[in-house]
Amino acid sequence: MESPSAQRIAARDVLAFAAVCLAPLTAAMSLGFTSPALTTMTGEAAGLPPAEAVPPGLLVFHGGGDSEAASWFSALVNLGALLGALGGGYLRQEAGLPAVLRAAAVFVGGGMALVAIGNSEAELCLARVVVGLGVGLQSISAPALIAELAPPRLRGVLGTFNSMAILLGVLIAFLFGGLVFRAGSEGQFCNWRRLAYFISLMSAALLVGSFALRPAQRDRSPTEVASTQVPLLQQLKTHRKLFLAGLVPMVWQQLSGINSVVFFGQTLLADAGIQNHNAIGASVLLVQLLGVTCIAAPLVEHVGRRPLLVVSALGMSLGGAALAFCLQYLHGSWLAVIALYAYVLAFAVGLGPVPWLLLPELGLPLRVRIAAASLATAANWGCSFLVTGPPNLALERACGTAGSYLVLSLSCLLGAVLMWLVVPETRFLQSEVTGRFRLECQDQPDLAERSSVSNGQTASFSVSRS
Incomplete structure (x- = not known):
């Protein structure tokens, strides 16, 4: 029977895993935002003249579906994510994965809030870049955290949760934008500002949940210390x-x-x-x-x-x-x-x-x-x-x-x-060796010995493939 302290550790691990899975879910919602929102933002939804059809405040790209700004609004999140991924590696090295995850929540939530209040094409495109920075940071942190939290025998299965969360996030954005946050006399338009606020609130929940993660603590081996030289x-x-x-x-x-x-x-x-x-x-x-x-x-x-x-x-x-x-x-x-x-x-x-x-x-x-x-x-x-x-x-x-x-x-x-x-x-x-496994090694030295055998297998694999 597990001790109360072990049960508390297990419960905290489950909560931490749920918080990590919320990161790709939220990022995917911000990516899927354009699918229901863009037809309203460009005035294409009803097939009528945009100025006469779209409720005030929801039409922002006046070139219709051929608007160059609308195309960039959809695509700029990728460039922001590219920059976020490059910066995320440095932040992970200096502050650890939990800090990267929190930064991702701040950028995605803040960027979607800027989308919600934006009125000009330039403001919206800039906000989309901010969202992309958070998406890139999430892409660096969430898969690595899932790999650390998952027991080795379940790492492959639990690793698929990242993809599940991404797909579910896009689907939620599609359904909420298409069915819940509607505007117009017949609900033919997407109230994309409310959808953006909703995604921003989800990012706030991620930020709170991220504090269930343990601070990054890692005792580096002499080999790793030497590798930094x-x-x-x-x-x-x-x-x-x-x-x-x-x-x-x-x-x-x-x-x-x-x-x-x-x-x-x-x-x-x-x-x-x-x-x-x-x-x-x-x-x-x-x-x-x-x-x-x-x-x-x-x-x-x-x-x-x-x-x-x-x-x-x-x-x-x-x-x-x-x-x-x-x-x-x-x-x-x-x-x-x-x-x-x-x-x-x-x-x-x-x-x-x-x-x-x-x-x-x-x-x-x-x-x-x-x-x-x-x-x-x-x-x-x-x-x-x-x-x-x-x-x-x-x-x-x-x-x-x-x-x-x-x-x-x-x-x-x-x-x-x-x-x-x-x-x-x-x-x-x-x-x-994952964070949980390192904790077990402190109490069971034989686990550390088996770990060294496992690491030896990995090293020989590295040599044979390089």
């Missing part, structure tokens, strides 16, 4: 193959084009001639959520990370090619919906959750792992900008919608080949 760039070059193994899945998570489908799926279905495209757009998110919950979570520990990544990329390649074919030759066919479901389900079982699990498991020294996570996350958000911002619009103008999805299909095929070549299997390896 070696220039970081030299250490990255020494471990370049391991760094590449973590970088490639993070890059192809976005080059698969998934964010383009999630955020612009309704427009895609409308272009394909599909009726009820709004409801189907919401169901796409549900398919992803069910895929992560019912398929990826059980399989990630039994099948392994590498096979899931490769199968996921191949499935997305087939789904993207089928979608391109339907858009080009089968206008109005429900086969396009089936192809879209296959595309997002393939993402959900591998490329969605697995890239965030890899970096803590690759056996990199802590200092190198922090820098690698920062660079890989920044690359992830930079690629997200490519597939959701002006570069994606340029691709669609050049190749058409069907052609752009054929390009994404080929990108997924290339990603499958690269991940097969550079990504090792890590499910049998232990990450660096």
Whole structure:
């Protein structure tokens, strides 16, 4: 029977894990904000002249759907996240992961509050960059904290909670913006200011919950202390193959084009001639959520990370090619919906959750792992900008919608080949001893001895792959 103190520790760990999962949920809500809000912000919702249709205070982008400012409003969050990811690595090194998580809550909450009160295009775009800074900081802190809090045997399963929270957050933003926060005589518009305030309040809840996390306390080994004397760039070059193994899945998570489908799926279905495209757009998110919950979570520990990544990329390649074919030759066919479901389900079982699990498991020294996570996350958000911002619009103008999805299909095929070549299997390896395990080692020295064996396995793995 557990002692009361052990029960209190377990309860605090559960609360801390819940608070950490609130971070990707809140960040995803801020990302999904544009899906229900942008048609009202541009005046497209009712198909009427914007000045006559949209309630006062909700129309801010006066160029309609072709507004360049509206396009930048959607895309700038990615550039903000890129900067946040780069800065998050330094903040993590100096202040620890809990501090990074709290900074993320402040930036996301403050940025969404600025969106709620913003009136000009410049104010809203600047606020979106602030939100992006918080999203980038969250991307650095939440996956690493989940890896630290999760017992090694459950790290893969619990690691999928990050992806579940992201999908759930986008879905909440879509549903609240589409059903709860409505405006207009017939509720045909999204009251995006109230939605922004709601997301800001969720960020405040994250900030409060983050204090359940224990302060960062870590006794560095003599090897790690000595490693700080070696220039970081030299250490990255020494471990370049391991760094590449973590970088490639993070890059192809976005080059698969998934964010383009999630955020612009309704427009895609409308272009394909599909009726009820709004409801189907919401169901796409549900398919992803069910895929992560019912398929990826059980399989990630039994099948392994590498096979899931490769199968996921191949499935997305087939789904993207089928979608391109339907858009080009089968206008109005429900086969396009089936192809879209296959595309997002393939993402959900591998490329969605697995890239965030890899970096803590690759056996990199802590200092190198922090820098690698920062660079890989920044690359992830930079690629997200490519597939959701002006570069994606340029691709669609050049190749058409069907052609752009054929390009994404080929990108997924290339990603499958690269991940097969550079990504090792890590499910049998232990990450660096977690905070909870270090506490257990203080009372049970034999655990520390077994830990050294595990770390030895990781070291030999590192040498064999570098």
